[in-house]
Amino acid sequence: MRIDIITVLPELMRSPFEASILKRAIEADLVSVHFHNLRDYASGGYKAIDDTQYGGGAGMVMMIEPIDKCISKLQSERSYDDIIYMTPDGERLTQSIANQVSLKENIIILCGHYKGVDQRVRDKFVTREISIGDYVLSGGELGAAVLCDAVIRLIPGVLGNETSALTDSFQDGLLAPPIYTKPREYDGMKVPEVLFSGNFPEIEKWREAEAYKRTKARRPDLLDD
Numbered sequence: 001m002r003i004d005i006i007t008v009l010p011e012l013m014r015s016p017f018e019a020s021i022l023k024r025a026i027e028a029d030l031v032s033v034h035f036h037n038l039r040d041y042a043s044g045g046y047k048a049i050d051d052t053q054y055g056g057g058a059g060m061v062m063m064i065e066p067i068d069k070c071i072s073k074l075q076s077e078r079s080y081d082d083i084i085y086m087t088p089d090g091e092r093l094t095q096s097i098a099n100q101v102s103l104k105e106n107i108i109i110l111c112g113h114y115k116g117v118d119q120r121v122r123d124k125f126v127t128r129e130i131s132i133g134d135y136v137l138s139g140g141e142l143g144a145a146v147l148c149d150a151v152i153r154l155i156p157g158v159l160g161n162e163t164s165a166l167t168d169s170f171q172d173g174l175l176a177p178p179i180y181t182k183p184r185e186y187d188g189m190k191v192p193e194v195l196f197s198g199n200f201p202e203i204e205k206w207r208e209a210e211a212y213k214r215t216k217a218r219r220p221d222l223l224d225d
Ligand code: ADE
Pocket: 086, 087, 088, 112, 130, 131, 132, 133, 134, 135, 136, 137, 138, 139, 140, 143
C-alpha cells in the first residue's frame, strides 16, 4: 500500500511513522508513506496557500490551486483508489472504514487547516471525507495519523500475530473482553479461574460473554447495529 499525505505541516506528521508498528511496516515494505508539503506547490513571493473567505466570515480558507497542482502531479505518476479529506464534517472513522481503506493500493490523504479547503477541492478531487470524532482539531494532521495507524496495522503481515487484529475491539462489532497476564494474583486481585482451565472452548465462551457484557455496559449503541 502507498499513502501520500498532503499537509502544510509535514514535520508534525513524521514521528508516528518513526516508531513501533508503523516504523516496522514501512521497513518491511508493507506500506510506504510520502509527505508532500503543500507550500511547495504555492506560487507568488509569499507562497500563500490560503486566503480570506468570499462572503466574509472569520478564518482563512485553503485555496484550490496549490492542492490541484499537488494532486495532479501525484495522479500523473499513478492512479489512486481514494482521495481522503480529513475534516470534522466527514463520516466518523470506524473499524469498518479502517478495514475498507486497508484494502486499497494507493491513497492520498489531504489534511485541512484553518477553516478548511475551498469547497471546489472537495467537489473535484475528494472521494471520501473522514472525521476522527465530534471535536475540532487545529488541522487534519493528527486525524490523518490516527487513520494511518488504524489502517496500517490491518495490512496483512504488519502485526506479528496475524490473529491479534482479529481479536481487537470492534473487529467483531463488540468491545474486547478483559485480558490478564502474570502474576496470577496481585494485591488480592485474582485472574479469573477459567483462564487456567486449559479448556479452550470454555475460555472462548467466557471471552464472548465478557465482551458482550462490556459492550452492553459501555457501548450499547454497538449492539443496536
Ligand atoms: N480536522 C479538524 N478536526 C478534525 C476531525 N475531528 N477529524 C478529522 N480531521 C479534522
